[in-house]
Amino acid sequence: MARVVVLGGGVAGHTAATFAADWLGKEHEVVVVTPNAKWNWIPSNIWVGVGEMTKEEVTFDLDPVYQKAGITYKQAKALTLNPEGNASSDKPFVTIEYTGQGKVGKTEEVSYDYLINATGPKLNFAATPGLGDANGLGEFTVSVCTADHAVHASHELHKCIDKMKKGERQKFLIGTGHGMCTCQGAAFEYIFNIEHELRKAGVRDMADLQWISNESFLGDFGIGGLHMKRGGYAASSRLFAESLYSERGVKWLIGAHVNKVEKGKVSYELLDGSMGEQEFDFAMLIPPFAGVGLKAFDKAGEDITATVFAPNGFMKVDANYAAGAYENWKASDWPKTYQNPTYKNLFAAGIAFAPPHPISKPMSSPNGTQIFPTPPRTGMPSGIIGKAVAHSVCDLIKKGSGAHLHHASMAEMGAACVASAGKGLFDGSAAALTVYPVVPDFEKYPGIGRDLDYTFGEIGLAGHWIKHILHHMFIYKAKLNPGWTLIPE
Amino acid sequence: MKEIEKYVKPYDASFTTMVPTSFVKFFRTCKIWQFIRFIIINIKMLIVVRKSH
Numbered sequence: 319m320a321r322v323v324v325l326g327g328g329v330a331g332h333t334a335a336t337f338a339a340d341w342l343g344k345e346h347e348v349v350v351v352t353p354n355a356k357w358n359w360i361p362s363n364i365w366v367g368v369g370e371m372t373k374e375e376v377t378f379d380l381d382p383v384y385q386k387a388g389i390t391y392k393q394a395k396a397l398t399l400n401p402e403g404n405a406s407s408d409k410p411f412v413t414i415e416y417t418g419q420g421k422v423g424k425t426e427e428v429s430y431d432y433l434i435n436a437t438g439p440k441l442n443f444a445a446t447p448g449l450g451d452a453n454g455l456g457e458f459t460v461s462v463c464t465a466d467h468a469v470h471a472s473h474e475l476h477k478c479i480d481k482m483k484k485g486e487r488q489k490f491l492i493g494t495g496h497g498m499c500t501c502q503g504a505a506f507e508y509i510f511n512i513e514h515e516l517r518k519a520g521v522r523d524m525a526d527l528q529w530i531s532n533e534s535f536l537g538d539f540g541i542g543g544l545h546m547k548r549g550g551y552a553a554s555s556r557l558f559a560e561s562l563y564s565e566r567g568v569k570w571l572i573g574a575h576v577n578k579v580e581k582g583k584v585s586y587e588l589l590d591g592s593m594g595e596q597e598f599d600f601a602m603l604i605p606p607f608a609g610v611g612l613k614a615f616d617k618a619g620e621d622i623t624a625t626v627f628a629p630n631g632f633m634k635v636d637a638n639y640a641a642g643a644y645e646n647w648k649a650s651d652w653p654k655t656y657q658n659p660t661y662k663n664l665f666a667a668g669i670a671f672a673p674p675h676p677i678s679k680p681m682s683s684p685n686g687t688q689i690f691p692t693p694p695r696t697g698m699p700s701g702i703i704g705k706a707v708a709h710s711v712c713d714l715i716k717k718g719s720g721a722h723l724h725h726a727s728m729a730e731m732g733a734a735c736v737a738s739a740g741k742g743l744f745d746g747s748a749a750a751l752t753v754y755p756v757v758p759d760f761e762k763y764p765g766i767g768r769d770l771d772y773t774f775g776e777i778g779l780a781g782h783w784i785k786h787i788l789h790h791m792f793i794y795k796a797k798l799n800p801g802w803t804l805i806p807e
Numbered sequence: 808m809k810e811i812e813k814y815v816k817p818y819d820a821s822f823t824t825m826v827p828t829s830f831v832k833f834f835r836t837c838k839i840w841q842f843i844r845f846i847i848i849n850i851k852m853l854i855v856v857r858k859s860h
């Protein structure tokens with residue numbers, strides 16, 4: 319009997335664990351180690367953050383689902399990896415610390431034959447003074463990165479709406495809280511949901527909406543922008559983004575590294591080296607992401623964290639980490655199998671893998687401050703990678719160490735994203751986008767790096783309906799309801 | 808066109824981009840047209856999903 323341990327019960331980990339349990343059956347054991355008791359459909363946190371959905375609608379208990387799937391569930395966080403075992407045993411293991419199940423604070427060593435690291439991001443609020451600290455989100459801004467954060471954001475938003483109803487003008491500042499952030503798409507969706515909510519409450523005229531981000535052009539989204547066919551042209555996402563911001567009266571400030579947050583004020587540096595400040599009554603600034611800080615040790619107890627993990631804390635996989643400058647980047651730098659190069663029974667999936675380099679062109683101010691988006695790994699790629707990795711691990715277990723590893727390169731896969739504003743079926747609208755491939759391949763598609771037939775986007779009710787369907791479909795799938803394996807990631 | 812009058816200001820950043828006319832905005836919320844687009848976008852997304860697996 320082999321044991322597969324999956325670290326993280328988010329999009330990638332849950333996908334990997336549930337498929338692995340399905341494919342391996344009762345002969346082998348799948349263990350999930352994750353600190354959360356509930357699964358969260360994170361994209362719908364945006365609706366929680368404006369009060370259109372409750373936390374309960376975007377989360378569900380993991381325990382009954384894992385019981386149904388025959389998965390051993392440990393509500394705990396992983397602390398350290400020993401991929402060679404220790405002095406007394408050659409068996410690799412992970413040390414975990416319980417966060418629930420009546421064992422809070424207790425540690426345990428869980429041995430494994432294969433380990434999938436899908437621990438997602440550490441929300442690094444501490445990177446920007448005032449945005450937060452080692453304990454997480456600070457007191458001056460809000461976040462929609464977790465369901466609890468989103469509930470808090472909604473409360474603060476409605477306080478502002480009440481003030482506007484009483485005649486007090488409010489300023490909303492939404493975007494990224496550091497020069498090296500990703501996930502601009504989530505902030506983009508949130509600002510337009512707020513705009514919609516303010517209209518609905520009849521207070522839009524009392525609000526100033528300001529976007530602030532580290533993108534060098536609006537519509538970069540951390541993927542170096544994209545092009546779409548429109549009116550016989552291949553038009554840049556910059557045009558569409560600027561158009562939407564103008565239409566909805568949202569001002570934008572780009573190329574910005576927020577370097578300090580205080581009560582009602584952020585300080586920032588721009589790509590041209592100039593410094594400035596923005597005041598706000600309500601701010602939602604995405605923090606930069608890092609790996610969750612797992613440490614690794616060899617058999618002798620020596621720290622080998624730098625061998626297994628990149629300096630940003632994400633796990634090293636089969637990527638080309640030596641590509642160097644932007645001019646040398648290739649689509650083939652991106653990992654295909656997500657296998658750790660040193661320990662072949664270690665894999666990473668979703669945000670937890672270390673990308674070879676960003677997707678957007680790195681830039682810095684004359685002062686040397688780096689200001690550019692780091693690469694996003696959104697829901698669809700995270701799910702696809704999770705499934706491919708589970709497939710490889712199952713084949714290695716069933717067919718032996720020579721089994722073919724499954725490929726899921728972000729330079730060969732697309733992503734569908736729907737950024738919705740509003741939640742009502744007929745009063746909302748959404749920007750529905752697909753991009754293919756996620757990582758531009760300038761050798762295959764010279765000039766714009768993407769296939770124009772499969773990279774498209776439009777605004778309208780249709781995308782909004784798709785967003786609703788995705789919400790219900792992915793929660794249905796994650797609960798392992800009948801037919802779940804047929805629903806694509 | 809009200810939004811254009813309200814939000815687009817000469818020589819502001821909003822002045823140098825394209826803004827939708829009432830024609831475009833009508834079709835964004837026209838239920839019959841959006842139903843057709845719903846089918847088309849779904850088919851396109853499914854093709855991208857298939858190509859990605």
Ligand SMILES: Cc1cc2nc3c(=O)[nH]c(=O)nc-3n(C[C@H](O)[C@H](O)[C@H](O)COP(=O)(O)OP(=O)(O)OC[C@H]3O[C@@H](n4cnc5c(N)ncnc54)[C@H](O)[C@@H]3O)c2cc1C
Nearest residue numbers: 326327328329330360361396437438504668669695696697
């Ligand atoms: C507000 C918001 C909106 C978004 N909207 C969209 C969208 O519309 N479309 C889209 O495609 N993507 C969207 N995304 C991105 C999407 O949520 C991520 O791509 C996806 O969640 C990444 O999956 P993951 O499994 O890598 O990480 P996660 O889903 O974050 O899962 C990581 C898991 O690891 C667990 N964990 C953490 N530390 C440890 C540890 N030490 N040991 C064990 N487990 C640990 C966590 O508790 C969590 O369960 C959005 C993100 C945000 C924040």
